[in-house]
Amino acid sequence: MLLTKLLHLETNEETENSLKENENAVICCGRMGPMCIPVYQILETLESDYSHVAFFDMDFDIEAAWAIRDLPVCATFMGLPFTVNYKHGKVVAAITSIQNKKQITEILANKFSQKESNR
Amino acid sequence: MSDNNYEVIIIGGGPAGYSAGIYATRAMLKTLLIESCTVLSQLMLTDLIENYPGFPGNIKGYELIENLKKQARYFGLEIKEGFVEYIECINATDRKWRVVTQNKASYTAYSIIAASGAKAKMLGVKGEKELRGKGVSYCAVCDGAFFRNKTVAVVGGGDTSIQEALFLTRYASKVNVVHRRNRLRAEQFLQEQAFKNDKIEFIWDSIVQEIEGTDTVENIKLKNLKKDSVTDFNCDGVFIFVGFTPNTEYVRRIVKTDDTGWIITDGKMNTNVSGIFAAGDLRSNTYRQIATAVGDGVTAALSCEKYISRMRGNEYV
Numbered sequence: 001m002l003l004t005k006l007l008h009l010e011t012n013e014e015t016e017n018s019l020k021e022n023e024n025a026v027i028c029c030g031r032m033g034p035m036c037i038p039v040y041q042i043l044e045t046l047e048s049d050y051s052h053v054a055f056f057d058m059d060f061d062i063e064a065a066w067a068i069r070d071l072p073v074c075a076t077f078m079g080l081p082f083t084v085n086y087k088h089g090k091v092v093a094a095i096t097s098i099q100n101k102k103q104i105t106e107i108l109a110n111k112f113s114q115k116e117s118n119r
Numbered sequence: 120m121s122d123n124n125y126e127v128i129i130i131g132g133g134p135a136g137y138s139a140g141i142y143a144t145r146a147m148l149k150t151l152l153i154e155s156c157t158v159l160s161q162l163m164l165t166d167l168i169e170n171y172p173g174f175p176g177n178i179k180g181y182e183l184i185e186n187l188k189k190q191a192r193y194f195g196l197e198i199k200e201g202f203v204e205y206i207e208c209i210n211a212t213d214r215k216w217r218v219v220t221q222n223k224a225s226y227t228a229y230s231i232i233a234a235s236g237a238k239a240k241m242l243g244v245k246g247e248k249e250l251r252g253k254g255v256s257y258c259a260v261c262d263g264a265f266f267r268n269k270t271v272a273v274v275g276g277g278d279t280s281i282q283e284a285l286f287l288t289r290y291a292s293k294v295n296v297v298h299r300r301n302r303l304r305a306e307q308f309l310q311e312q313a314f315k316n317d318k319i320e321f322i323w324d325s326i327v328q329e330i331e332g333t334d335t336v337e338n339i340k341l342k343n344l345k346k347d348s349v350t351d352f353n354c355d356g357v358f359i360f361v362g363f364t365p366n367t368e369y370v371r372r373i374v375k376t377d378d379t380g381w382i383i384t385d386g387k388m389n390t391n392v393s394g395i396f397a398a399g400d401l402r403s404n405t406y407r408q409i410a411t412a413v414g415d416g417v418t419a420a421l422s423c424e425k426y427i428s429r430m431r432g433n434e435y436v
Contacts, residue, residue, distance in 0.1 A: 034181070076253050077252055078253055078254055078356065079251065079255075095252070097252030
């Protein structure tokens with residue numbers, strides 16, 4: 001269990017349903033480690049500004065995490081966390097290792113249009 | 120006092136900042152701490168801490184930070200998220216300062232404690248940015264398991280570097296420590312552990328010039344500084360721990376720093392500007408340890424309390 005304020009995905013069913021129910025979704029798959037915690041915190045702060053995006057986390061070591069770990073786009077990833085952006089259930093961007101707020105928001109702006117507050 | 124007006128503003132959410140927060144709030148000063156999730160405490164980026172007094176065994180970095188935060192909140196510390204862009208003097212007579220964050224939030228205070236620490240340096244060589252998370256890493260504990268039975272290089276000769284090299288021996292078949300000098304700076308205890316570990320080898324007097332690889336790291340170019348020669352070294356991963364740079368951009372035009380931006384203070388954490396104090400890793404000529412940062416934070420808060428009392432003419436002498 002990850003100690004974050006994000007919604008946790010713990011089963012394949014939860015993951016599938018979340019991707020079906022949300023046009024724009026971000027899943028951050030990691031552990032409670034020093035490279036992952038900063039990314040969870042950034043996503044937590046973005047939730048209110050990006051109400052058109054659903055943010056989730058997922059423990060890297062659970063069975064359901066293979067849905068992320070096995071993605072072809074993650075095949076060369078060797079750094080936690082794996083952060084995957086989905087639109088209509090399809091992967092539109094994936095990044096590995098620690099990221100800062102600017103890098104994350106650039107992807108959100110490019111893949112999920114502008115921030116709600118800027119519309 | 121309106122919502123955005125404080126007596127003290129602490130910039131930085133690390134051990135120095137929270138320790139200052141505990142002492143400032145217990146001194147009944149209206150105190151705000153501004154922390155940024157883009158400038159995280161080094162403590163947050165530390166997995167296990169074994170040398171912080173009072174915690175036999177160890178404690179995780181984020182647990183210690185959570186404890187500090189909880190303790191400071193209990194005494195009334197206000198905490199806001201924000202990246203401080205600059206501070207400015209708004210009234211020299213009343214000696215009041217304004218702190219402005221990147222998202223244009225503005226707060227005022229009579230005194231500032233700068234405790235924003237330092238961030239890990241990148242090597243700044245070709246290939247580093249492109250291959251981050253694909254063999255280039257800054258955390259062995261996080262990414263070590265991806266390098267099972269692989270060869271890795273660890274760059275740096277300080278405490279962090281050797282700690283991480285030792286951790287990597289759990290997974291990697293070979294750990295090569297690349298250091299620009301011919302001896303380590305790490306504490307003796309760690310050095311002894313590293314020298315007696317069969318999996319660790321040392322590449323002395325050398326620096327990494329370039330990291331190469333198509334999808335993942337395949338090779339690094341090493342320059343031997345004594346021989347002035349460059350050689351290829353095949354490896355699957357590069358872990359970089361080459362020191363720190365201070366998070367002091369917002370305050371550099373106001374207080375005196377050394378040539379590389381570390382803030383110069385006296386023993387009571389006074390900077391050269393009245394009312395601005397500095398504590399923790401961002402200070403020039405200091406030991407950068409959690410315990411010293413805590414001590415700095417406490418000292419800064421006590422000095423700050425004295426400064427505000429003096430300003431109000433009710434100093435206890």
